[in-house]
Amino acid sequence: MAIKERMSGNEAVAHAIKQINPDVMPAFPITPSTEIPQFVSTMIANGEIDTEFIPVESEHSSMSAAIGASAAGARTLTATSSCGLALMWEVLYVAASNRLPIMMEVVNRALSGPININAEHSDSMGARDSGWIQIYAENNQEVYDNTLQAYRIAEHRSVKLPVMICQDGFITSHAVENITLLEDEPVKKFVGSYEPEHYLLKEDEAMAVGPYAISGYCMEAKRAQAQAMINAKEVILQVAKEFEELSGRSYGFFEEYCLEDAEYAIVAIGSVCGTIKETIDKLRAKGCRVGLLKVRVFRPFPGEEMAAALKNCKAIAIMDRCEGYNATGGPLGAELTAALYRTKATAETVNIIYGLSGRDVKVSDVEEVYEKLERLAQGDNCFGEYPYIGLRSNN
Amino acid sequence: MANIPILGLEAIIEPSEPAQGGGMEKSMEQKNTFNFREIQEREERLAPGHRMCAGCGGTIAVRNVLKALHPGDKAVIGNATGCLEVSSFMYPYTAYEDSYIHNVFENAGATLSGVETAYKALKKKGKIKEDYKFITFGGDGGTYDIGLQSLSGAMERGHDMVYVCYDNGAYMNTGVQRSSATPMYADTTTTPTGKVSDGKPQTRKDLAAIIAAHNIPYVAQTTFIGNMKDLYVKAEKAIYTPGAAFLNIMAPCPRGWKYDAPDIIEICKLAVETCYWPLFEIVDGKWILSYKPKNKLPLEDFLRKQGRFKHLFKPGNEHLLEAFQNEVDKRWEELLFRCGE
Numbered sequence: 183m184a185i186k187e188r189m190s191g192n193e194a195v196a197h198a199i200k201q202i203n204p205d206v207m208p209a210f211p212i213t214p215s216t217e218i219p220q221f222v223s224t225m226i227a228n229g230e231i232d233t234e235f236i237p238v239e240s241e242h243s244s245m246s247a248a249i250g251a252s253a254a255g256a257r258t259l260t261a262t263s264s265c266g267l268a269l270m271w272e273v274l275y276v277a278a279s280n281r282l283p284i285m286m287e288v289v290n291r292a293l294s295g296p297i298n299i300n301a302e303h304s305d306s307m308g309a310r311d312s313g314w315i316q317i318y319a320e321n322n323q324e325v326y327d328n329t330l331q332a333y334r335i336a337e338h339r340s341v342k343l344p345v346m347i348c349q350d351g352f353i354t355s356h357a358v359e360n361i362t363l364l365e366d367e368p369v370k371k372f373v374g375s376y377e378p379e380h381y382l383l384k385e386d387e388a389m390a391v392g393p394y395a396i397s398g399y400c401m402e403a404k405r406a407q408a409q410a411m412i413n414a415k416e417v418i419l420q421v422a423k424e425f426e427e428l429s430g431r432s433y434g435f436f437e438e439y440c441l442e443d444a445e446y447a448i449v450a451i452g453s454v455c456g457t458i459k460e461t462i463d464k465l466r467a468k469g470c471r472v473g474l475l476k477v478r479v480f481r482p483f484p485g486e487e488m489a490a491a492l493k494n495c496k497a498i499a500i501m502d503r504c505e506g507y508n509a510t511g512g513p514l515g516a517e518l519t520a521a522l523y524r525t526k527a528t529a530e531t532v533n534i535i536y537g538l539s540g541r542d543v544k545v546s547d548v549e550e551v552y553e554k555l556e557r558l559a560q561g562d563n564c565f566g567e568y569p570y571i572g573l574r575s576n577n
Numbered sequence: 578m579a580n581i582p583i584l585g586l587e588a589i590i591e592p593s594e595p596a597q598g599g600g601m602e603k604s605m606e607q608k609n610t611f612n613f614r615e616i617q618e619r620e621e622r623l624a625p626g627h628r629m630c631a632g633c634g635g636t637i638a639v640r641n642v643l644k645a646l647h648p649g650d651k652a653v654i655g656n657a658t659g660c661l662e663v664s665s666f667m668y669p670y671t672a673y674e675d676s677y678i679h680n681v682f683e684n685a686g687a688t689l690s691g692v693e694t695a696y697k698a699l700k701k702k703g704k705i706k707e708d709y710k711f712i713t714f715g716g717d718g719g720t721y722d723i724g725l726q727s728l729s730g731a732m733e734r735g736h737d738m739v740y741v742c743y744d745n746g747a748y749m750n751t752g753v754q755r756s757s758a759t760p761m762y763a764d765t766t767t768t769p770t771g772k773v774s775d776g777k778p779q780t781r782k783d784l785a786a787i788i789a790a791h792n793i794p795y796v797a798q799t800t801f802i803g804n805m806k807d808l809y810v811k812a813e814k815a816i817y818t819p820g821a822a823f824l825n826i827m828a829p830c831p832r833g834w835k836y837d838a839p840d841i842i843e844i845c846k847l848a849v850e851t852c853y854w855p856l857f858e859i860v861d862g863k864w865i866l867s868y869k870p871k872n873k874l875p876l877e878d879f880l881r882k883q884g885r886f887k888h889l890f891k892p893g894n895e896h897l898l899e900a901f902q903n904e905v906d907k908r909w910e911e912l913l914f915r916c917g918e
Contacts (some may be wrong), residue, residue, distance in 0.1 A: 205695060205698040205699060205702070206691065206694050206695050206698050208687075208691060208694075232698075232701060232702065233698070234694045234695075234697055234698040234701075236690060236691065236694050236734070237734065238687060238690075238730055238734075239726060239727075239729065239730030239733070240726060240727075240730070242683070242684060242687070242726075242727070243684060243686075243687035243690075243726070243727050243730050244687075246680055246681070246684035246687035246688045246691065246727065247687045247688065247690050247691030247694070248691060249680055249688060249691060250655075250678060250680065250687070250688040250689060250690065250691025250692040250693075250694075250695070251691035251692065251694055251695040251698075252691075252695075253678055253691075253692065254653070254691070254692040254695035254696060254699070255695060255699060255704070255705075256694075256695035256698050256699060258691075258695070272681055273680065273681060273684065276680055276681060382653050382676040382677075382678060382692060382695075383653070383676070383692075383695065383696055383699060383705050383709060384676075385705065385706070385707060388673070388674065388675055388676045388677075389676050389677075390666055390671040390673060390676070390677040390678075391677065391678040391679065392662075392666070392678055392679035392680055393666045393667060393668035393669075393671070393679070394662065394663040394664075394666060394667050394668065395667070395668035396667070396668075399668050399669070
């Protein structure tokens with residue numbers, strides 16, 4: 183039986199954690215993810231879950247303790263945002279290279295500076311090459327559903343990689359929306375128990391974690407880790423299929439919204455996709471062939487699949503809620519453009535930066551993007567150099 | 578005199594006349610749990626074949642701390658990045674008989690606190706049955722400096738673990754750079770002596786006192802003396818005291834200190850007899866002196882054997898020796914006061 187509720191994104195995550203009942207959670211408060219460890223601590227204080235919470239003194243220690251706990255054989259999670267994720271940067275790589283299936287709830291927020299607490303993807307995008315799986319959500323329902331699927335993907339024998347479950351700070355983390363929850367028992371059955379093959383506290387074998395390895399061994403370890411990320415693609419789809427059987431909600435690498443016959447498409451990540459869908463509905467009513475490719479899985483990067491889904495488009499706007507500071511644009515822009523090139527796509531593309539530090543994106547902004555895409559397809563480079571949405575001035 | 582079997586290294590210890598609590602051997606004799614032969618015959622938990630330098634103090638510290646684990650007791654060993662880590666766990670070989678985890682340089686405290694918490698969680702859920710002890714090792718770089726926050730957090734939270742610092746007084750793994758544990762005037766590669774430099778200008782950080790201020794049940798400072806009884810007794814207490822414990826072990830480095838490797842035990846003895854490295858413990862907040870030399874030797878006796886201090890013995894540098902002696906005296910008096918001596 184599905185349960186109709188109203189929850190913020192952080193509450194939805196906490197509810198999923200309650201249903202999963204993981205073993206260990208080290209965490210350090212940082213806006214806007216702070217509520218997640220608060221909710222978990224309250225559930226522990228009320229005896230609702232038997233997770234052990236470690237109130238660490240920093241995010242670096244949060245991820246370090248998570249690595250220790252996971253290596254010891256515990257199902258482990260943490261939560262963070264922004265500078266907290268940046269402080270973990272060094273040990274994110276250690277978690278991934280030790281092949282530890284840690285789940286991290288990332289409530290996306292701008293990196294400093296200027297210091298700002300609002301939604302931006304610079305934090306998780308900064309960690310995009312750390313070896314973690316990254317799954318993004320448009321709304322509260324999705325972050326709940328993604329959290330329930332996380333351990334199934336991370337702990338899979340052919341994957342064994344940590345996973346970030348990302349949502350947009352405040353926009354989804356704090357805004358209350360309608361949500362459909364699953365009952366506890368089916369969730370427990372779906373997630374299953376964690377039975378690692380090797381761990382520090384295994385009774386009949388000792389284990390050593392974190393070696394020094396000379397050049398003669400390192401490269402093989404890294405290639406094996408790369409293979410795990412490749413393997414994750416199939417596992418993500420398989421877990422999504424099983425989740426659909428349980429919940430009736432369908433997930434893949436990305437969502438295609440009115441994309442099949444679209445001539446002009448936007449590719450974006452996260453909560454902005456709600457605004458884009460609203461705009462599409464409005465423009466479709468006028469007969470405009472516009473669509474959206476909403477990226478759910480950024481790591482592993484489903485470039486080939488995205489390029490195939492965009493193959494009939496005349497012009498594509500790739501929107502990044504993250505500066506690349508590379509004089510060309512953002513990370514989604516760079517990677518998708520490369521994927522399109524490899525499939526010999528002929529569509530015009532433009533990379534647009536939007537929504538930095540929580541800057542609002544309106545339906546009228548998206549409408550303008552679609553209008554300009556039509557002109558771009560006709561050879562009019564109307565976006566200009568280095569386009570931003572909603573910027574008060576270029577100087 | 579002490580009825581402890583005299584074997585090998587400890588033979589160089591001259592029995593002191595009893596003074597206050599007695600001489601070095603005498604005072605240690607008061608604890609009757611120490612059977613040198615039985616302890617040395619215990620199975621090695623740090624297997625031979627690792628790549629540490631001959632005469633490395635860090636290795637002596639690890640071997641002897643692990644000897645304090647009662648035979649049959651299980652443990653998970655942690656390790657900060659440093660000489661010890663890169664030389665004792667080189668893929669595909671490990672020198673550790675027990676489960677072992679190295680994470681990065683500055684997070685040995687947090688990493689082992691995660692392991693210990695996983696143990697609590699899995700034990701509570703009935704997923705593991707056996708008892709484990711948790712011991713982590715870090716050099717002074719990973720402990721006094723880059724890992725201090727992580728260590729402080731782990732101690733303050735009271736995880737049931739022992740953090741062991743093998744203090745060799747500099748970043749030896751990267752080639753003898755100064756740390757906050759480096760003694761004043763030491764010649765290191767980032768405090769080199771020169772025309773206008775006398776070596777490290779600052780004094781040592783007092784880490785044992787800092788950790789004691791965390792109000793944990795057990796803190797101790799030791800080094801390699803005699804038949805390792807002081808180290809053994811303190812390690813055993815640290816391991817078997819419930820809650821967080823900290824051991825600071827002076828572990829000389831022949832490369833960084835520039836002495837002849839076989840002199841290590843004599844150097845340790847001189848460090849103690851000059852009161853450069855006093856032996857003490859802090860049990861539930863109470864400071865207890867482990868050994869008080871009857872005749873406190875001049876600091877020069879400890880410094881003279883080490884190349885890192887050779888500039889102090891050049892004519893015209895007498896004032897440096899005097900300043901260093903004054904610093905050691907001041908700290909010794911403070912320690913005596915804390916210990917109620």
